[in-house]
Amino acid sequence: MKSALITGLTGQDGLYLAELLLEKGYRIIGAVRDVLSAERRIPAHLKIVELVEWDMLDQQKMIEVLSHYRPTEVYNFAAYSSGVGMYDDPVGIGDVNGLAVARTLEAIRIVDIKIRFCQASSREIFGAALDSPQTEDTLVNPRSPYGAAKLYADSMNRIYREHYGMYACSAILFNHESPRRGLEFVTRKITHEAAKIKLGLTKELHLGNLDTERDWGFAGDTVHAMWLMLQHTHADDYIVATGETHSVREFCECAFEYLGLDYRTYVRENASAYRPSEPALLVGNASKAKQSLGWMPQVGFRALVHMMVAAEMRSLEKI
Structure with a gap:
């Protein structure tokens, strides 16, 4: 049985991904800051998900959790959110949205280099983009602490993929909405x-x-693209967007x-x-995801x- 550890499980994307993976027969571990709080926020049909405490600032704790559960896939949604809060706490944003991803990658490398990892990146890495639509080759130019931290995480993903041969992907997500937003x-x-x-x-x-x-796309479609990324023959980074x-x-x-x-x-x-x-x-050009993964919103x-x-x-x- 495949298993997946999802950080930020109680957020919009985490919940949609949990539903998708349950349909596919996965064992799901929800990595959350506060288990009791998460239990109150999870819908009844997702109570089968196993919850475990996860601290984005504690690499040793990450190692212990990964060693215990040995997931085949890890999806990272834990982050300061975008929007009005992109400038509120630059140091905290840098730590949680950036450095914490490096901690996670290093924990995976130590525990089991075969674990596949998908990072929820953001269109904010393009910031003040000079061309449109944006593709995986568009010049990155973040203009907020949020975008800069996400770009650092993407860079570390690529470094661990190229230097250590890890299966690490970044999903460069454009706006995605749902009733859970x-x-x-x-x-x-x-x-x-x-x-x-x-x-x-x-x-x-x-x-x-x-x-x-x-x-604007649908969050359920977005997480489906992320799942497809981890089923592919090789790791890569992909724009996930509607193109409209x-x-x-x-x-x-x-x-x-x-x-x-x-x-x-x-x-x-x-x-x-x-x-x-x-x-x-x-606006994103998701041609690469459509051609390589067969994904369509x-x-x-x-x-x-x-x-x-x-x-x-x-x-x-x-x-």
Whole structure:
């Protein structure tokens, strides 16, 4: 039986990956900061997952956990999240999003060099990209502590792959959303507030630049790409993206339209919430993943938005 250790199991991506791997018959070890807290946050159908304490700053603890469970695959989602928090704690971000990956790779090398490793990287490594769409060969140019830490992790992945012959991959993820997305992200904020407006719980939604465009995919599709990466004959790094961009305005229009509402009646632009614009459009070219792995995103933009709004309505109507 294959087994996988997933760090950051209780986050959006960790939960979707756990569901996918359970369907494929894996034994799953959820590596979390606090087991008791994680037990309360895991859905009932995932209670079969084995939880173990995992400290991103403690390499000896990593070695002990890996030695005990001997997973065939390790997926790393544990990290400071992107978005508004990308500048909040530069040292902490560097340690958890960057150095901790080096610790994990070294722990794997010490315990069993045959363990396959997949790192959840980010489009933020491109930062102020000068060309679009971005590919695996696009010049990296991070402009935040978050992006710089992710780039360091990718570099260490490549070094361990080339120097030690380890099976280490980086999945360069573009925006990926779901009903499990945190409320601090604009997509979830839109769907949550739209549902509240529909139910008469609030009256307006204040956002930043409505014309900002993003490459938004479904988190379930994203983790499927990561699984495919570890099933391939050789390790490599891949862009995981839809190749399409949509504006925040389009997201609002689609979300409110699903509820029978006109977003223009309720959404207000707030100039103080504007983020700096990018020199080039941030959109990924996932041709390499499609050709080498046979991966294709299954959930389109409108279906994703509708899925998120429907989940919000179900959740709020229970309150």
